[in-house]
Amino acid sequence: MSESPLLKLDQATIQFGGLIAVNNVSFELNKGDLFGLIGPNGAGKTTCFNIITGVYKPTSGKIFFRGRDISGVPSNKIAQEGICRTFQNIRLFQALSVLENVVVGGFLRHKTGLFSGLTLLPNAIKETDHLREEAMKLLEVVNLSHVANHRSADLPYGMQRRLEIARAMATQPDLLLLDEPAAGMNPQEKDELKEVVYRIRDEFDKTVLLIEHDMKFVMGLCERIFVLDRGLEIAHGPPEDIRSNPKVIEAYLGEPV
Ligand SMILES: Nc1ncnc2c1ncn2[C@@H]1O[C@H](COP(=O)(O)OP(=O)(O)O)[C@@H](O)[C@H]1O
Numbered sequence: 001m002s003e004s005p006l007l008k009l010d011q012a013t014i015q016f017g018g019l020i021a022v023n024n025v026s027f028e029l030n031k032g033d034l035f036g037l038i039g040p041n042g043a044g045k046t047t048c049f050n051i052i053t054g055v056y057k058p059t060s061g062k063i064f065f066r067g068r069d070i071s072g073v074p075s076n077k078i079a080q081e082g083i084c085r086t087f088q089n090i091r092l093f094q095a096l097s098v099l100e101n102v103v104v105g106g107f108l109r110h111k112t113g114l115f116s117g118l119t120l121l122p123n124a125i126k127e128t129d130h131l132r133e134e135a136m137k138l139l140e141v142v143n144l145s146h147v148a149n150h151r152s153a154d155l156p157y158g159m160q161r162r163l164e165i166a167r168a169m170a171t172q173p174d175l176l177l178l179d180e181p182a183a184g185m186n187p188q189e190k191d192e193l194k195e196v197v198y199r200i201r202d203e204f205d206k207t208v209l210l211i212e213h214d215m216k217f218v219m220g221l222c223e224r225i226f227v228l229d230r231g232l233e234i235a236h237g238p239p240e241d242i243r244s245n246p247k248v249i250e251a252y253l254g255e256p257v
């Protein structure tokens with residue numbers, strides 16, 4: 001018997017008033033996949049993340065995680081199930097240090113709530129020490145150990161994006177969703193990010209679904225790519241097929257990449 005896919009969208013659809021933002025979308029991710037979601041602005045990519053993470057309930061169709069129907073399950077429950085995301089617009093605790101931002105991610109997973117952590121009960125102190133150690137390891141993975149005590153607001157943009165990934169990793173998800181992680185990065189930062197994503201998949205055994213506009217980045221990194229345009233699937237396959245697909249070129253790429 002074959003195992004069920006880690007994530008499955010089955011004819012997922014969501015309508016906002018007269019607009020069908022995601023229209024009958026079906027795809028599957030298996031454990032360990034590096035999967036890219038691409039398409040023009042407004043195609044419905046972030047909305048896919050929003051229905052996977054419980055921000056919205058699909059109007060019709062279903063979403064399965066490890067074979068279980070999670071359509072419409074609230075966001076906090078989805079996080080506990082093992083799905084975590086980053087956002088297209090960076091959402092960090094700007095006044096906290098780099099390390100503290102990652103520790104907060106760890107709190108979300110542990111039974112010690114932020115409150116008992118702050119009131120410094122003995123168990124919470126122990127757990128906080130443990131979370132700090134874990135957070136330092138994650139900062140090493142995203143190449144931010146050297147700025148662990150800096151205020152996150154003072155980091156350059158590319159580093160803030162990597163910090164968001166470390167914080168998401170601190171919740172120990174099985175599936176990590178990255179919404180335009182390379183946006184605004186220079187070529188060197190993009191190369192570093194690529195290494196980070198590979199480490200997350202290979203050393204930490206995560207499955208990664210990412211939205212990205214930089215075609216060189218996404219085609220070089222992802223093994224399978226799904227192309228959306230105005231809510232609809234226009235192509236799905238390995239990068240070599242996607243880059244030469246006439247529909248993708250017409251709707252999105254403009255010319256072969
Ligand atoms: N909460 C919402 N209410 C109304 N329209 C929405 C909402 N969220 C997204 N949309 C619309 O859905 C479409 C897809 O948006 P989005 O998923 O953000 O696109 P992408 O991430 O591919 O650029 C857009 O037309 C957007 O305006």
Ligand SMILES: [Mg+2]
Pocket residue numbers: 045046047088
């Ligand atoms: Mg988007």
